[in-house]
Amino acid sequence: MTLTRARREPRWQGGQRAAAGVSLLLLASCLAACRLDMHIQPRFDPYAPTDLFNDGRSERPMVPGTVAHGHLRTDTLLYTGRINGVVADEFPFPITAADLERGRERFNVYCTPCHDYTGSGRGMVVQRGFQHPAPPSYHIDRLMKAPVGHFFEVMTNGYGAMYSYAARVSVEDRWRIAAYIRALQLSQHATLDDVPAPERGALAGKAP
């Protein structure tokens, strides 16, 4: 993504330049910025374009074969969702209540537009026409039985009409979302017996 370098110049264009010029001329006491040399410094802001390189990007792609600090991917379960090539049904790190909460938040940001808050697959964007194919409900038998590694893989690589979310959701967050999807699946099939005994009274008679 490149941004045209608008910066502060718009203040000094056309009519504005005339207006600024007039007030400058008339007012010896002009306190407004008259010098722009510090406004635009010889450095690259994020996404700033450049003509230094042929592709016009100041952000340089990695030299092939290099590994950035902290990006060595030795943990195959964490990064691929597989153990010895088989889709795993376990998490690479223990899931705490905080992880589940983070998973809920990320799910609501990145997945609900299509999959809906409950995982029904009837999100707002689907209702506006994203239906060829529409996402499946998470509560169908096949996905209930799918190992957690499958959800990780879908997010990482995309799945059919669904694009990959790897660029926007970090590896750890993808596992947390997978955990939250599991929790959603369980919640849709919970019975009164799953509720802790002291809380059951509050629900009695309200279950559909």
Add this chain to the structure above:
Amino acid sequence: MAQIFHRSFNTIARVSIYGGLLLLGGLAYVSWVVEQSPLYTDAKLPLVQPIPFSHKHHTVDDGIDCRYCHTSVEKSAFAGLPSTETCMTCHSQLWTNAAMLEPVRASFLTGQSIAWTRVNALPDFVYFNHSIHIHKGIGCTTCHGQLGEMPITWKENTLYMRWCINCHKHPERYIRRREDVFKPIYDPPANQEELGRRLVKAYDVKTPTYLTSCETCHR
């Protein structure tokens, strides 16, 4: 000795003194108005974009969270603009025939990124950071206006130094609960003063002395 000046010069002198003062005051006022006006600050002026992107449709009508597109806003200085691929996660199926979206499809095919026109920009000698503001309960709409009502994006505030300082002196007037930060439309509650003071304490917001010292923003 005869008087050098005719009596009428008394009036002329008075008129030129008071008139001069008035003229100066008037000019000062006019330049103040010009400096505040969109003519000079670009605030509230809709800009021409390669694609007429509507925050109103995408956030309020379709319920998409800011972070779906502005991914890095919580964790870095820069909020980030969505890549073409992010648009395509939906527009691979939606509005696929709309001429309006032709630049998106072209960009996706060629890999040439879409050149959005910058709406908000600070001079390079100012340090700004999104993540700290988000983390301390300053909502997007406080600085960027009600995005949920914008059919095309404009700059809501002047981004002048005194605008920053005004809030750094009185954060309690603007701070909101963290869960409300990303709301595309937000109006402060009636008890903002009281809520604000409570949140400033709860979120451990730094003192106005620290937040208004020059090296906070000019580093």
